[in-house]
Amino acid sequence: MPSLRSTAFAPAVLAVLLLSGCAAGATTAAETGEPAPKPTEAAEAPATAPAEGATEQSVEEACALLxxxxxxxxxxxxxxxxxxxxxxxxxxxxxxxxxGVADTFSASVDQVTNPEVLPVATTASAALDSYADALDAIIADPLNADVAGVxxxxxxxIGQAFSAIGDVCS
Structure with missing residues (x-):
């Protein structure tokens, strides 16, 4: 007979499915089957303040990183x-x-210096971190979790955050 705790994981699994499906529909063109743009050499450089006289990171370069x-x-x-x-x-x-996915995205955000892209990228990164924290909380206490609300x-x-990136990067 399955334990009450293991039975309670079903709503947590549902949350994973709901979040993955809903967030996936709101992300950028990378999900449409089109290949992701290749970052340029400038976009691959670590995020630092542009040197005097250097050009700022373009929206396209920042979006390629994301x-x-x-x-x-x-x-x-x-x-x-x-x-x-x-x-x-x-x-x-x-x-x-x-x-791990949130950390990978965060590492990309850390390379973004474009002032138009950085705020929406930072918001999306925080949304992914919040997603992981919320699922952690559900798994830690599945019997008392408001799975549907969470x-x-x-x-x-996540949908709003990645839609904002799509708006800036389109």
Missing amino acids: ATGVQPFVEMSSDGQDATAKAAQDPQGTIAKIR AQEQAQS
Whole structure:
């Protein structure tokens, strides 16, 4: 007989599925099947203040960095049923994967210096971190978690954040 705690993981798995599906629909053109733009050499350089006389990072360069950084999230989100099954079998592993995706995106955001792109990129990075924190909380106390409320809130937050990136990067 399954324990009450393991049965309670089902809503957490549902949250993973809901968040992945909703957030995936709101991300940039990288999800449309088009190849992600390749970052230029300037975009691959670590984020530092531009040297005097140097050109600022363009919107296109910044967006190329973000497209590369969001790719692991896109791939994770497109796993569909496989992601749900894996989350049910290994919730902590799923959280670790989500944290890894958030860290990868954050590393891309750290390279963005464009003043138009940086605010929306920072917001999206915070939304992914919040997503991982919310799922951690659900898994830590699944019996008392407001899974539907958390799923809706996180999906909306991630969707809005990545839509804002899409608006700036289109």
